[in-house]
Amino acid sequence: MDLELMINSFPKLLNAAVITLKLLSVSLIIGLFVGLFFAILRLNKNIFINRFAYGYSYVFRGTPLLVQIFIIYFGLGQIEYLRSTFLWVILKEPYWCAIIAFALNTGAYTSEILRSAFQTIKPGIIEAGKSLGISNKIIFYKIQIPIAIRQSLPAYGNEIILMMKGTSLASTVTIMDLTGVAKYIISTTFKPIEVFIVAGGIYLFMTFIIHNVIKFLEKKYSFN
Amino acid sequence: MELLAFGDTGWGDELFYATLMTIAVSITAMFIGFLFAFLFTPLKLSKNKFLNFIANSYTTIIRGVPELLVIYLFFFGGTGAVMFVASIFGYNKYIEINAFITGAFAIGIISGAYSTEVFRGAIQSIDKGQFEAANVLGLNKFGKFFKIILPQTLRLAIPNLSNVWQITLKDTSLISVTGLVEIMRQSYIAAGSTRDPLFFYSFAAVLYLLLTFVSMKLINRLEVKYSRGY
Numbered sequence: 001m002d003l004e005l006m007i008n009s010f011p012k013l014l015n016a017a018v019i020t021l022k023l024l025s026v027s028l029i030i031g032l033f034v035g036l037f038f039a040i041l042r043l044n045k046n047i048f049i050n051r052f053a054y055g056y057s058y059v060f061r062g063t064p065l066l067v068q069i070f071i072i073y074f075g076l077g078q079i080e081y082l083r084s085t086f087l088w089v090i091l092k093e094p095y096w097c098a099i100i101a102f103a104l105n106t107g108a109y110t111s112e113i114l115r116s117a118f119q120t121i122k123p124g125i126i127e128a129g130k131s132l133g134i135s136n137k138i139i140f141y142k143i144q145i146p147i148a149i150r151q152s153l154p155a156y157g158n159e160i161i162l163m164m165k166g167t168s169l170a171s172t173v174t175i176m177d178l179t180g181v182a183k184y185i186i187s188t189t190f191k192p193i194e195v196f197i198v199a200g201g202i203y204l205f206m207t208f209i210i211h212n213v214i215k216f217l218e219k220k221y222s223f224n
Numbered sequence: 225m226e227l228l229a230f231g232d233t234g235w236g237d238e239l240f241y242a243t244l245m246t247i248a249v250s251i252t253a254m255f256i257g258f259l260f261a262f263l264f265t266p267l268k269l270s271k272n273k274f275l276n277f278i279a280n281s282y283t284t285i286i287r288g289v290p291e292l293l294v295i296y297l298f299f300f301g302g303t304g305a306v307m308f309v310a311s312i313f314g315y316n317k318y319i320e321i322n323a324f325i326t327g328a329f330a331i332g333i334i335s336g337a338y339s340t341e342v343f344r345g346a347i348q349s350i351d352k353g354q355f356e357a358a359n360v361l362g363l364n365k366f367g368k369f370f371k372i373i374l375p376q377t378l379r380l381a382i383p384n385l386s387n388v389w390q391i392t393l394k395d396t397s398l399i400s401v402t403g404l405v406e407i408m409r410q411s412y413i414a415a416g417s418t419r420d421p422l423f424f425y426s427f428a429a430v431l432y433l434l435l436t437f438v439s440m441k442l443i444n445r446l447e448v449k450y451s452r453g454y
Contacts, residue, residue, distance in 0.1 A: 058433075059429070059433065062390075062432065062433045062436040062437070063394070063429040063432045063433055063436075064394040064395070064397035064398075064408070064432060065394075066397045066398060066400070066408060067397060067408065067425055067428050067429045067432060068429070070408075070411075070412075070421065070425045071421075071422065071425040071426060071429065074415065074421035074422075074425065075421045075422035075423075075425050075426065076422065078419075078420070078421060078422045079422065161287075161288070164290075165288075165289070165290040165291065166290075167290075168290030168291070168292040168293060169292060169398075171292065172292075172401070179290055179292050179293050179296075182293060182296070183296050186296060186300050187300070190300065190304070192296065192297050192300040192301035192304070193297070193301055196293065196296075196297040196301070199293060200285065200288075200289040200293060203288060203289045203290060203293070204284070204285065204288045204289060207288035208288075
């Protein structure tokens with residue numbers, strides 16, 4: 001055990017954890033909107049819209065996140081047309097490519113979570129809203145969405161933790177996040193166990209915080 | 225399409241063997257995961273606080289730490305650990321461990337943590353009466369477990385195990401960082417030498433989709449088989 005290395009690498013890894021958290025929070029926010037959008041499409045009665053949304057979530061849930069990042073980072077740059085548009089400003093940055101991949105990936109899982117949450121809302125609640133003369137739009141925004149958010153909290157908490165672990169793949173496209181820096185330190189010092197304990201400890205701490213925040217929210221928004 | 229030709233002109237046969245490699249690693253990892261699950265599930269269910277603590281640490285750490293970090297630990301640490309054990313027995317030369325074994329072991333440990341949770345949940349949801357009935361019939365421990373508890377556990381566990389299988393299958397793509405030539409690694413090589421990453425990575429995505437699709441179909445059959453009594 002090389003305690004000195006563990007102490008020395010701790011601040012470096014902590015700095016890298018900030019990048020991991022940035023990647024996580026930005027992709028979760030974008031992913032939530034993507035997920036909500038596709039969940040609404042899934043509930044649409046038009047079969048083509050419905051199938052399109054299902055196809056999206058099937059493809060992103062059925063392929064590894066690594067493939068998705070590589071397609072966006074290495075693959076899209078190959079299209080000549082894209083290079084001439086303003087999109088290239090975003091797509092040439094590994095940081096944004098990773099975020100796009102993460103957001104689309106978590107969006108697919110989020111859309112499934114929200115869809116099942118919408119579907120478990122009792123029809124009586126919507127009927128109650130209608131009988132009070134509330135418009136469909138307000139029923140959706142003020143009744144269905146809040147209930148769906150409450151219903152989906154436990155599953156969404158798991159998704160946040162899975163996504164936090166997913167951000168480690170950003171290190172494969174040259175981003176120095178927590179895993180990227182950990183790998184760098186391991187490959188220069190050849191002390192994998194020490195670095196793993198420190199980096200793993202930071203990840204576990206973040207998991208612990210997320211887990212407890214979700215638990216707190218679940219209690220706060222519980223029905224009874 | 226000519227990029228996918230079999231033989232020396234295309235990457236068809238290489239990608240085909242890479243797909244077989246992905247399947248082989250996934251199955252091996254899933255099997256190693258089952259071994260870990262059979263070891264840790266009893267510890268999780270045990271009344272002993274200390275054994276509980278060991279099993280809980282295992283599942284919490286593995287499920288809270290990124291897969292890639294675990295793979296790096298095994299990739300960089302595996303050789304050192306094996307050489308250390310070998311040096312105790314007086315063997316001091318450099319030993320290189322096979323990328324397949326390191327990869328399958330790393331993914332297996334991850335998959336085992338998920339399997340443990342699945343089996344724990346399944347065993348806990350079996351009615352107490354089943355255990356009592358088995359006792360009343362005078363079955364010994366083995367008979368009780370293999371004839372009464374395990375078949376019912378499997379029925380409850382299969383839907384969740386199919387999720388674990390999907391996770392394991394997708395996690396094997398991460399072994400490509402250690403140089404094992406599976407789908408991801410082969411696509412990386414092909415993309416590098418043809419300068420056509422979009423095509424090869426998209427094709428890799430199609431291969432993974434195909435694997436998940438086919439395995440889901442097979443698992444559904446298994447599910448029907450194990451729930452025929454219900």
